[in-house]
Amino acid sequence: MKSMTGFGRANFQGKDLSLEVSVKTVNGRFLDVKLYAPKLYAPLEMEIRKMISNTLLRGSVEISISRKAYGDTQSVHFNESLAKNWLKGFNKVAKNMGLQAATDSQVLLSIPDLFKLDDASQISKKEKEVLWKVVEEAVQSCQKVxxxxxxxxxxxxxxxxxxxxxxxxxxxxxxxxxxxxxxxxxxxxxxxxxxxxxxxxxxxxxxxxxxxxxxxxxxxxxxxxxxxxxxxxxxxxxxxxxxxxxxxxxxxxxxxxxxxxxxxxxxxxxxxxxxxxxxxxxxxxxxxxx
Known part of the structure; x- marks a missing residue:
């Protein structure tokens, strides 16, 4: 017999990567899994949920994954077409309404999502293996409780x-x-x-x-x-x-x-x-x- 209340945590600390996974469970009529993880792991969500459901059969489950990578390279993406459309529209409105024209740089800085960070890193086979291991350890730790x-x-x-x-x-x-x-x-x-x-x-x-x-x-x-x-x-x-x-x-x-x-x-x-x-x-x- 097992309770539906439990908590487990596991972590991994490597030279280039650190992971921490926590699993918290409370009462629930059915199995309800809520996953909080980096966007990088979004493609793995179904596999993570399947891993959880193989062990935890009932209850409300919250699993949180924290990831820190050292040496990841990130590039900045500039949305040029978005910037041009904004500038064109702003200048047209300013002219029609007799507003004082702002500098292009002021307009650009006010545009949401104009600059985005592109995560150049990919999930390596080794990292996936580490992730599965840490998730499994956290789940088993929770199961023990x-x-x-x-x-x-x-x-x-x-x-x-x-x-x-x-x-x-x-x-x-x-x-x-x-x-x-x-x-x-x-x-x-x-x-x-x-x-x-x-x-x-x-x-x-x-x-x-x-x-x-x-x-x-x-x-x-x-x-x-x-x-x-x-x-x-x-x-x-x-x-x-x-x-x-x-x-x-x-x-x-x-x-x-x-x-x-x-x-x-x-x-x-x-x-x-x-x-x-x-x-x-x-x-x-x-x-x-x-």
């Missing part, structure tokens, strides 16, 4: 499952004693209404059975037991477990809420409330699981 966080999550989730099994057992035992309690409550209600306490046993039993059926939670208990066993087994598996665990968390909540709505006693309701608290904690932690 995610696994460590995942171990803690697994321990917490197991504790919530243990608590839920305990609560379910308490609910089952309490349910078994409800028959006598409901019978006594029904007798008390009859007495309050002025009805004779000597009611036919068969008639009383029928009414109690009706009440028991109305508040029966045996199926909910059975399904919750099955879900808890399934999750206990799932927690020991590898791979992306987050979505499956979130599904079971919703099923836990459904069964517990139904028990609460059917509960005929305050004591049972209290146990159900405590069980619901464990379910909510379980579901909150599951949001961190890859």
């Amino acid at each position: 995610r696994k460590k966080e995942g171990a803690g999550l697994k321990k917490d989730l197991h504790s919530y499952i243990t608590d839920l099994k305990k609560r379910t057992s308490e609910i089952r035992k309490m349910r078994e004693g409800l028959l006598g309690d409901l019978e006594e409550k029904y007798r008390q209600k009859l007495e309050k209404l002025g009805m004779p306490p000597e009611v036919e046993p068969q008639r009383l039993a029928q009414e109690v059975v009706f009440l028991i059926d109305k508040s029966d939670i045996s199926e909910e208990i059975q399904r919750l037991d099955a879900h808890l066993d399934a999750v206990s087994s799932l927690l020991e598996q590898d791979g992306t477990l987050g979505k499956k665990l979130d599904f079971y968390a919703q099923e836990f909540l459904r069964e517990v809420n139904t028990m609460g709505s059917k509960s005929p006693s305050a004591a049972l309701t209290q146990i159900v409330v405590e069980a619901k608290g464990s379910v909510e904690k379980f579901r909150e932690q599951v949001q961190n699981v890859e």
